[in-house]
Amino acid sequence: MEELNKLIWLMIIDSYGLGEESLKMCYTTLIRMVKYMAPPSGKFESGLFPHTDKPISTLICEDKISGLEIEVKDGQWLRLSNLSPSSFVFMVGDPFKAWSNGRLKSGMHRVMMSGDKDRYSIAAFAVPNKGTIIKTPKELIDDQHPQLYKDFDFMEYFFFTASDLAKRFNSNQQIDAFAALSPPISN
Ligand SMILES: O=C(O)CCC(=O)C(=O)O
Numbered sequence: 001m002e003e004l005n006k007l008i009w010l011m012i013i014d015s016y017g018l019g020e021e022s023l024k025m026c027y028t029t030l031i032r033m034v035k036y037m038a039p040p041s042g043k044f045e046s047g048l049f050p051h052t053d054k055p056i057s058t059l060i061c062e063d064k065i066s067g068l069e070i071e072v073k074d075g076q077w078l079r080l081s082n083l084s085p086s087s088f089v090f091m092v093g094d095p096f097k098a099w100s101n102g103r104l105k106s107g108m109h110r111v112m113m114s115g116d117k118d119r120y121s122i123a124a125f126a127v128p129n130k131g132t133i134i135k136t137p138k139e140l141i142d143d144q145h146p147q148l149y150k151d152f153d154f155m156e157y158f159f160f161t162a163s164d165l166a167k168r169f170n171s172n173q174q175i176d177a178f179a180a181l182s183p184p185i186s187n
């Protein structure tokens with residue numbers, strides 16, 4: 001999963017015409033396996049509340065039973081169903097959105113359970129090591145794309161998201177509350 005994650009990072013970096021060094025960082029891949037219990041018969045129940053991810057990115061693999069939903073532009077939830085057993089979902093995290101100067105979106109997602117089967121998923125989170133500074137590459141900043149986010153220490157953001165202050169914001173507003181530059185700065 002780590003290799004796949006790295007490959008996707010490289011594809012994104014490459015699509016911006018940047019070199020590998022633009023997103024070079026030491027990070028740890030944390031793996032979490034979760035069992036979501038089937039809801040009471042006939043019910044449609046929340047398995048995981050709506051959120052955006054706080055690591056750089058996440059790879060999710062679910063085992064046959066769908067449940068992962070992504071919030072699409074008009075506020076509707078799209079259920080990812082009929083994924084092949086060998087597919088992975090790549091989720092952009094808030095720091096990656098900031099790094100890309102807002103080009104990448106860290107989408108809201110949730111797990112909704114229905115049916116009579118338990119659901120298992122594996123998520124691999126790319127968590128930067130202590131001391132990692134999230135910095136938008138200068139190539140992604142110009143007059144048309146002013147710098148939206150200040151440089152920040154990943155861990156400080158991570159701790160912020162667990163603070164009482166952060167709870168006043170929706171999950172997808174936390175990165176702006178913490179790191180948005182106002183007004184944005186042109187290069
Ligand atoms: O279990 C899933 O499918 C999603 C997990 C997830 O979004 C998370 O742990 O952040």
Ligand SMILES: [Fe+2]
Pocket residue numbers: 051052053058091109
């Ligand atoms: Fe998530």
